[in-house]
Amino acid sequence: MSIASMTGFARAQGTTGPWRWSWELRSVNAKGLDLRLRLPGGFDALDAAARSAAGKLLSRGSVSGTFTIAREGETVSVTINQPALEALIGASREAGARFGLAAPSLDALLAVKGVVEVVEAEQTPEDAERITKDAAAGFEEALRSLSQMRLKEGAALRAVLAERLAAMSALIAAAEALPERQPEAIKARLTEQVRALLDAAAPLDPDRLHQEAALLAAKADVREELDRFTTHIAAAYDLLDTGGPVGRKLDFLSQEFNREANTLCSKSNAVALTQIGLDLKLLVDQFREQVQNIE
Template sequence: MALASMTGFARVEGAAGPVRWTWELRSVNGKSLDLRLRLPSGLEELEGPLKEQAARVLSRGNVSANLSMQRDQGEAVLTVNEAALEAVLRALQLLHRRMPEAAPPSLDGILAHKGVLELKEPVEDEASRAAFLAALAASFDTALVALAEMRAREGAAIGAVLGGHLDTIARATAAAEAVPARQPEAIRARLKQQVEDLVGAVPALDPQRLAQEAALLAAKADVREELDRLTAHVGAARKLLAEGGPVGRKLDFLAQEFNREANTLCSKSNDVALTAIGLELKAVIDQLREQVQNLE
């Protein structure tokens, strides 16, 4: 499966009989899939099926779907609203009795009253409405596919960036392995000097206490576990990128683990070169996590 971003846009037009419509879909980052539909009045029955369609195509993201519709006016029929006309005529008769000198109203004036003339759409039968709703749903599905394709293109670009960040982390980890201060001889020399400094500061230091202090210094200087975990995390992240699909949450968890190891490495480091590598790791891990937030 391909990687997918959570951001994208799609626009699809459709038509059935006298009705033309446009679907516009936009998606941005989200913790889960949240589809917000804006449908014209009278189409509320589509909400459930459309959300099910979206869930079959998308896994995460805040998605807004807007449907705009236009109907050809040539199909509408101009009719007289009898009730509204009667109300207008009664009002005119009342006014005429009160003001008999007033000129009688014209036909145009009567018909101009709001509600007297109405444009009525032809009545749909059940089969026609079902076919219309099916056409809208099929058009929505086309828009979903277009949105997913755009998200996949962006996902591929993000995947390439993430791969570059993982390469940088791997190189920095290898550089930390090779830091001269991490070599056994250098560690022994540093511990020897630190122990001598302790003995010089406290001549009567208990030998057992001295051994404990030396062990603590050795443990603090050892970043073997952190480097091993960084290497393992790089391998796990590369595997997820290769698998594709909705792996954003898993990669975000790995990014947190990367950051934890880099922080520990910096806190344990007592060498300038190793500290510089730790800071480089923290910077690239921040960039990695920022990109991961965009993945489905």
């Protein structure tokens, strides 16, 4: 199963009789699944069908959908009110004969309110039912296209994340191989630090000296941090291979990466190890930024 991005765009269109309709879907990042639809009047039934379909295919993302519909061809009919027109003609002739007025033109008569009736084509309940059925199927088609686009982008994101993980692994290996981390080097530094404590003006209690030496040894050892980092990297690879809605889990791992990198920097007593820790923090930030796009 592949991982998917949360961003994408899709369009689907179709016709039902003289009616042409279309869907546009846009998806961006979100903590959960948020579907927002813009529907024309009379198509509220599409809302429930669209939400059911989206819930089966998507797990996360803010998805906005716009449904538009228009009638093709002749959308209005024009009729002339014959009785009203005849009455106007008769009245105009009578007035002309009585007052000596010129007969009004046909344009003037047709401009009188009520003589010409313009009727827009109406959408019947049967039309709305057929359109709703076809539009629901069209939404599922757009949804599948959106899902495919999100999967395609998810494949690209997987490659980026795998590259960051590989770079982290290389830095961990470099930290393991540092001469400053070899037991002899650590022992030499501890010996020097203990000697400095013994040469202090005020004599130290043997127990206190033992405690200080133990603290110095603990701080010099970053074995635990490196091991945990390696374990987290392996877990991240497993999630990328498993696929599906793993964005939240990857985000949690990125927080763990950051915590280990911070501890590594704070415990480092060598410039080279500090630099590795800083490089790891940069990679972790890049990793986490990309993870925010994963479903």
